[in-house]
Amino acid sequence: MTDFGEQRPSVQESLEQVIALLHKHELVEGLVQRQEGPRQDLVENLVHRLHLVELQKLLDGLHPADIAHILEALPLEQRLIVWDLVKADRDGEILLEVSDAVRETLIANMDEKELVAATERLDTDEIADLAPDLPREVMQDVFKSLSAEEREQLRAALSYPDGTVGGLMDFDMVEVRDDVTLEVVLRYLRRLDEMPDHTDQLFVVDRQERLQGLLPVNRLLVTDPETVVASVMQNEFVQFHPEQEAQEAAAAFERYDLVSAAVVDGKGKLVGRVTVNAVVDYIRQAKDSEILTAGGLKEEEDIFASVWRSVKNRWTWLAVNLVTAFVASRVIGVFEESIVKIVALAALMPIIAGIGGNSGNQTITMIVRALALGQITRDNARKLFAKELGVSALNGLIWGGVVGVFAFVIYHNWQLGVVMTGAMMLNLLLAAVMGVAIPLVMQRLGRDPALGASVMITAITDSGGFFIFLGLATIFLI
Amino acid sequence: MTDFGEQRPSVQESLEQVIALLHKHELVEGLVQRQEGPRQDLVENLVHRLHLVELQKLLDGLHPADIAHILEALPLEQRLIVWDLVKADRDGEILLEVSDAVRETLIANMDEKELVAATERLDTDEIADLAPDLPREVMQDVFKSLSAEEREQLRAALSYPDGTVGGLMDFDMVEVRDDVTLEVVLRYLRRLDEMPDHTDQLFVVDRQERLQGLLPVNRLLVTDPETVVASVMQNEFVQFHPEQEAQEAAAAFERYDLVSAAVVDGKGKLVGRVTVNAVVDYIRQAKDSEILTAGGLKEEEDIFASVWRSVKNRWTWLAVNLVTAFVASRVIGVFEESIVKIVALAALMPIIAGIGGNSGNQTITMIVRALALGQITRDNARKLFAKELGVSALNGLIWGGVVGVFAFVIYHNWQLGVVMTGAMMLNLLLAAVMGVAIPLVMQRLGRDPALGASVMITAITDSGGFFIFLGLATIFLI
Numbered sequence: 001m002t003d004f005g006e007q008r009p010s011v012q013e014s015l016e017q018v019i020a021l022l023h024k025h026e027l028v029e030g031l032v033q034r035q036e037g038p039r040q041d042l043v044e045n046l047v048h049r050l051h052l053v054e055l056q057k058l059l060d061g062l063h064p065a066d067i068a069h070i071l072e073a074l075p076l077e078q079r080l081i082v083w084d085l086v087k088a089d090r091d092g093e094i095l096l097e098v099s100d101a102v103r104e105t106l107i108a109n110m111d112e113k114e115l116v117a118a119t120e121r122l123d124t125d126e127i128a129d130l131a132p133d134l135p136r137e138v139m140q141d142v143f144k145s146l147s148a149e150e151r152e153q154l155r156a157a158l159s160y161p162d163g164t165v166g167g168l169m170d171f172d173m174v175e176v177r178d179d180v181t182l183e184v185v186l187r188y189l190r191r192l193d194e195m196p197d198h199t200d201q202l203f204v205v206d207r208q209e210r211l212q213g214l215l216p217v218n219r220l221l222v223t224d225p226e227t228v229v230a231s232v233m234q235n236e237f238v239q240f241h242p243e244q245e246a247q248e249a250a251a252a253f254e255r256y257d258l259v260s261a262a263v264v265d266g267k268g269k270l271v272g273r274v275t276v277n278a279v280v281d282y283i284r285q286a287k288d289s290e291i292l293t294a295g296g297l298k299e300e301e302d303i304f305a306s307v308w309r310s311v312k313n314r315w316t317w318l319a320v321n322l323v324t325a326f327v328a329s330r331v332i333g334v335f336e337e338s339i340v341k342i343v344a345l346a347a348l349m350p351i352i353a354g355i356g357g358n359s360g361n362q363t364i365t366m367i368v369r370a371l372a373l374g375q376i377t378r379d380n381a382r383k384l385f386a387k388e389l390g391v392s393a394l395n396g397l398i399w400g401g402v403v404g405v406f407a408f409v410i411y412h413n414w415q416l417g418v419v420m421t422g423a424m425m426l427n428l429l430l431a432a433v434m435g436v437a438i439p440l441v442m443q444r445l446g447r448d449p450a451l452g453a454s455v456m457i458t459a460i461t462d463s464g465g466f467f468i469f470l471g472l473a474t475i476f477l478i
Numbered sequence: 479m480t481d482f483g484e485q486r487p488s489v490q491e492s493l494e495q496v497i498a499l500l501h502k503h504e505l506v507e508g509l510v511q512r513q514e515g516p517r518q519d520l521v522e523n524l525v526h527r528l529h530l531v532e533l534q535k536l537l538d539g540l541h542p543a544d545i546a547h548i549l550e551a552l553p554l555e556q557r558l559i560v561w562d563l564v565k566a567d568r569d570g571e572i573l574l575e576v577s578d579a580v581r582e583t584l585i586a587n588m589d590e591k592e593l594v595a596a597t598e599r600l601d602t603d604e605i606a607d608l609a610p611d612l613p614r615e616v617m618q619d620v621f622k623s624l625s626a627e628e629r630e631q632l633r634a635a636l637s638y639p640d641g642t643v644g645g646l647m648d649f650d651m652v653e654v655r656d657d658v659t660l661e662v663v664l665r666y667l668r669r670l671d672e673m674p675d676h677t678d679q680l681f682v683v684d685r686q687e688r689l690q691g692l693l694p695v696n697r698l699l700v701t702d703p704e705t706v707v708a709s710v711m712q713n714e715f716v717q718f719h720p721e722q723e724a725q726e727a728a729a730a731f732e733r734y735d736l737v738s739a740a741v742v743d744g745k746g747k748l749v750g751r752v753t754v755n756a757v758v759d760y761i762r763q764a765k766d767s768e769i770l771t772a773g774g775l776k777e778e779e780d781i782f783a784s785v786w787r788s789v790k791n792r793w794t795w796l797a798v799n800l801v802t803a804f805v806a807s808r809v810i811g812v813f814e815e816s817i818v819k820i821v822a823l824a825a826l827m828p829i830i831a832g833i834g835g836n837s838g839n840q841t842i843t844m845i846v847r848a849l850a851l852g853q854i855t856r857d858n859a860r861k862l863f864a865k866e867l868g869v870s871a872l873n874g875l876i877w878g879g880v881v882g883v884f885a886f887v888i889y890h891n892w893q894l895g896v897v898m899t900g901a902m903m904l905n906l907l908l909a910a911v912m913g914v915a916i917p918l919v920m921q922r923l924g925r926d927p928a929l930g931a932s933v934m935i936t937a938i939t940d941s942g943g944f945f946i947f948l949g950l951a952t953i954f955l956i
Binding site: 010011012015016019063065066069072073074075097186189190192193194195197198199200217218219220221222223224248253254255256257259276277279280281283284287288290291292294295296297301303304305307308310311314315317318321322324325326328329330332333336339340343344345346347348349350351353354355358359361362364365366369370373374375376377379380383384387390391394395398399402403406410454462466 | 488489490493494497501541543544547550551552553575664667668670671672673675676677678695696697698699700701702726731732733734735737754755757758759761762765766768769770772773774775779781782783785786788789792793795796799800802803804806807808810811814817818821822823824825826827828829831832833836837839840842843844847848851852853854855857858861862865868869872873876877880881884888932940944
């Protein structure tokens with residue numbers, strides 16, 4: 001509680017301040033190294049410290065998420081200076097907020113004791129989130145420090161993989177019985193020091209911890225305190241199972257505008273809850289990784305990662321693409337005699353391949369999205385096929401015509417123009433068929449239709465485009 | 479409130495039920511058309527109606543968001559049958575939930591009166607969301623039906639474009655004064671029938687409506703009712719201005735785990751609030767449009783859009799790509815003489831261009847993301863450049879070596895292999911430089927660095943790759 005109505009400084013401003021202070025600090029370090037006179041030393045040392053003290057004060061006032069952001073934006077050396085200045089009791093929260101790649105660099109620079117101290121302070125569901133990055137011995141020490149109930153929770157949280165509801169859930173539920181009055185509930189709440197974050201509803205359970213209903217806090221506030229919980233609680237509600245896919249929970253939060261939701265086991269026993277902040281993080285991460293994958297990156301990259309780490313993060317897709325490029329190259333190789341006779345073919349063939357790839361990617365993007373949203377049923381898949389074929393036939397006429405005219409204008413050969421137009425149409429039809437078929441087949445095989453779909457369609461329209469164009473040219477022009 | 483602890487059926491199950499009922503309905507319609515005997519007629523008509531009644535009952539039990547989902551997954555004809563069966567008083571909510579493209583198809587099939595009735599029922603911020611799709615006369619009628627205060631709100635909401643905080647905000651704030659006790663606040667709340675959704679905090683304002691602080695509902699519940707609001711309210715909090723970019727609000731919600739936040743004008747007067755559900759929708763849409771743009775689609779497409787509409791949605795990127803393909807084609811054209819002499823060049827050149835494009839897209843994806851997250855400062859941009867050059871130099875060695883060996887194995891010409899390796903290295907360096915420079919320059923020019931970045935880098939690595947490879951070959955091999 002500082003000033004009245006004070007607004008936080010934007011995180012971007014904080015970042016600039018941190019950098020400015022780090023610069024002053026470096027400047028002084030540079031001076032110290034150059035003139036090592038004993039008197040000079042003392043003064044510089046003092047100034048040096050002053051900057052770090054100022055920096056520390058600045059950091060103490062920042063939200064853990066903002067410090068995480070600043071750490072991600074700093075090169076490794078400066079990052080570690082800042083990290084050392086952060087109060088130890090906030091280490092855990094900040095580790096939770098930074099990206100996986102940056103977290104590794106921070107953890108690599110902490111000793112076992114620091115890690116145990118940072119982790120112990122966290123909630124069990126948060127410890128579970130950090131666990132994969134922590135050394136085994138640290139986790140053992142943390143485990144020992146927990147109560148029996150917390151150990152149980154940690155075991156539960158660790159047992160559900162990333163991408164499941166169990167991986168999103170926490171254990172901060174406020175539970176009440178259905179046979180008490182709201183007055184009793186209100187008195188019970190008043191005895192708590194504070195309520196868990198994102199408590200928009202209390203969970204009504206029976207003696208076996210089975211979920212009976214939900215009591216929204218807002219309803220609690222507007223209802224006569226004499227009323228019994230059972231008569232105001234919600235009986236119809238969204239609930240999840242811990243094994244369910246996180247994506248389903250995210251969709252439900254988005255559709256039904258939830259703030260929190262119950263997680264129950266097979267017997268209807270309340271085991272945890274999911275809150276909207278966990279869902280927001282999940283949505284952001286899932287979308288980010290979609291975009292990164294589409295760009296050919298394996299995972300989020302620390303922008304200051306070493307060259308070697310970056311090369312490793314990127315080699316998979318480059319290797320896959322190299323193989324498809326080799327295949328395309330051999331397809332062209334088959335037609336080398338035709339190319340020697342009509343060298344224009346070499347200049348024109350990338351057009352057919354390129355536009356086919358673009359059109360195929362448009363189709364596949366739409367189909368992958370419709371699949372993810374559950375909009376494609378057995379019933380309408382055929383309609384979609386027909387539509388995409390129609391679109392590519394029309395596109396083939398339009399763009400095929402344009403490239404045909406281009407070929408004619410450059411090479412004054414109308415037969416070449418006709419072959420261009422025909423090849424373009426056929427390659428666009430191929431792109432449409434494969435653009436619909438690839439994601440549907442991958443889905444049927446139980447694989448993620450988004451993964452690698454774009455590489456596959458591009459490989460097909462490249463090799464296919466070269467084959468169609470050079471093949472038609474060999475038949476009709478040679 | 480139906481059954482005890484009942485879970486909603488999944489929306490996918492509901493969709494399948496709807497389709498099954500529609501099929502029965504169509505079957506009967508088919509029968510009626512074939513055998514038009516007068517006695518048969520009556521029976522069929524009855525059965526026909528029974529199915530529709532069943533369908534209507536099913537729809538009445540569904541959440542508006544689920545109906546929206548079902549409408550999006552149905553082809554136009556079936557979509558309109560379902561839309562006619564939806565109770566008129568839910569039309570507005572459903573229109574809000576469907577995608578823009580599908581909303582157009584629904585609105586096109588409603589008359590003015592229906593549209594006014596559907597819209598009137600909504601909150602002013604929701605009316606503002608629908609406004610761009612509604613005919614002018616409808617908006618005029620709706621406007622007349624509002625109270626003076628609501629008109630003011632609607633005008634305010636309409637004045638902020640999409641993508642600003644003003645476009646996200648609603649007006650459902652509960653306001654209290656700071657000099658009353660919590661007991662008074664609790665009594666005041668109890669007089670409300672219900673509290674607005676997502677009310678996790680009350681807004682403390684003075685007589686001039688200026689925001690003084692926030693009273694979290696959870697704190698209200700755990701604090702002694704005799705306490706005065708001023709002594710428990712939060713004085714430090716996140717607040718937005720209506721002109722601010724929605725993206726900043728989304729980042730703040732994600733960082734600080736907010737459920738709602740105040741929107742104030744330049745004088746500190748409370749004008750509205752943003753809630754997490756609006757933010758979740760915004761994040762989802764922003765990421766979706768990023769993915770659609772990356773796939774070469776202008777906007778979200780109704781999967782059952784007409785062929786003509788789809789062609790229009792896709793033509794821009796195809797046209798842009800065609801131009802870049804023409805340029806690449808002319809670059810090759812310049813070297814036709816070299817290709818006639820060494821035809822292997824034609825087969826090998828797509829490899830250099832393709833891998834350059836992939837590598838450039840990896841770099842640009844990372845830089846665009848880092849820019850969006852605000853991780854790139856003037857200070858570290860040079861470090862990033864150096865790192866990307868290092869990555870591409872190493873990649874050039876590795877993959878350049880591989881393609882050099884490939885060329886040697888196929889064509890038994892070691893000079894050709896060396897040229898391949900050199901061309902690959904140079905094109906990867908070009909990809910790295912442009913992959914960093916393009917987004918930074920676009921950002922500096924005040925443009926969205928994500929938009930078209932991928933097309934630009936691919937164009938450069940294609941034409942550049944052909945030029946480098948064929949140029950080197952012409953110099954050293956011919």
